[in-house]
Amino acid sequence: MTPRIAGLREIADRFDAVLLDQFGVLHDGRTAFPGAVACVAALKAAGRRLAVVTNSGKGAGPNRDRLAALGFAPDLFDAVITSGDVCRGALAALPQSASVFVIARDGDRSALAGLALRETADPREADAVLLAGAEPERMTQDGYRALLAPAAARGAPLFCANPDLRMYVRGGTAFGAGAVARDYAATGAPVRWFGKPHPEIFAAALAALDTAPARAVMVGDSAAHDVGGAKLAGCAWVLVEGGVYAGAAQDVPESGGWAMASLAW
Numbered sequence: 001m002t003p004r005i006a007g008l009r010e011i012a013d014r015f016d017a018v019l020l021d022q023f024g025v026l027h028d029g030r031t032a033f034p035g036a037v038a039c040v041a042a043l044k045a046a047g048r049r050l051a052v053v054t055n056s057g058k059g060a061g062p063n064r065d066r067l068a069a070l071g072f073a074p075d076l077f078d079a080v081i082t083s084g085d086v087c088r089g090a091l092a093a094l095p096q097s098a099s100v101f102v103i104a105r106d107g108d109r110s111a112l113a114g115l116a117l118r119e120t121a122d123p124r125e126a127d128a129v130l131l132a133g134a135e136p137e138r139m140t141q142d143g144y145r146a147l148l149a150p151a152a153a154r155g156a157p158l159f160c161a162n163p164d165l166r167m168y169v170r171g172g173t174a175f176g177a178g179a180v181a182r183d184y185a186a187t188g189a190p191v192r193w194f195g196k197p198h199p200e201i202f203a204a205a206l207a208a209l210d211t212a213p214a215r216a217v218m219v220g221d222s223a224a225h226d227v228g229g230a231k232l233a234g235c236a237w238v239l240v241e242g243g244v245y246a247g248a249a250q251d252v253p254e255s256g257g258w259a260m261a262s263l264a265w
Contacts, residue, residue: 055083058132063082090159094117099126103132103148124154128157129157137174148184153187162195163195196228
């Protein structure tokens with residue numbers, strides 16, 4: 001059975017750095033979870049280096065702004081590492097003027113800013129697809145399948161900048177961009193994945209904090225993304241049980257980390 005802790009104070013002195021998931025650990029997209037701001041402040045006061053490591057298709061700037069709006073002072077975090085920024089590095093390697101069909105939340109195009117790429121509104125002519133986020137409030141999963149079918153048929157690679165399978169929506173949870181990308185991959189078309197559990201985002205976070213993997217702990221609510229990615233990176237982990245996957249059956253290892261009900265000091 002996975003060992004349990006009531007708060008991070010029980011293990012904080014074992015680590016130099018703490019990697020924090022965003023959605024489901026710090027907040028639900030609208031409100032900071034009770035005790036989350038106080039916990040982050042206590043970790044900072046205890047001298048821990050802190051990074052938000054988030055499967056967000058947006059860049060660090062918009063995510064810092066959102067965290068600040070929810071009550072997390074900007075100086076609490078030493079780094080904000082997003083899957084969107086990691087994906088942007090791969091997009092930069094596409095041929096100049098390649099056409100990219102973009103799916104994102106809130107009209108965000110930050111992953112393309114400054115790149116010599118051409119956005120297209122027609123998936124039938126796309127050289128590549130950027131999937132930065134899904135909007136299940138606006139389109140069904142079947143709708144996304146139909147929308148992307150022409151791009152998949154011509155073998156356009158899909159860059160998935162947010163591999164989360166579930167996400168918060170008003171009033172509950174729904175499918176995330178990762179589920180859309182999984183459907184695309186099922187057609188046989190190529191998909192490149194960025195973010196947790198893949199190693200690049202953990203390497204970027206550890207480099208930003210100048211911390212060895214063995215001296216860092218990942219705190220997240222997904223056994224597949226946060227725990228699985230931490231294990232691949234050589235980090236310890238804490239699974240928060242009350243996040244996006246609350247109540248869902250998750251395959252949680254019995255060693256290498258801890259479980260806790262919600263983020264607390």
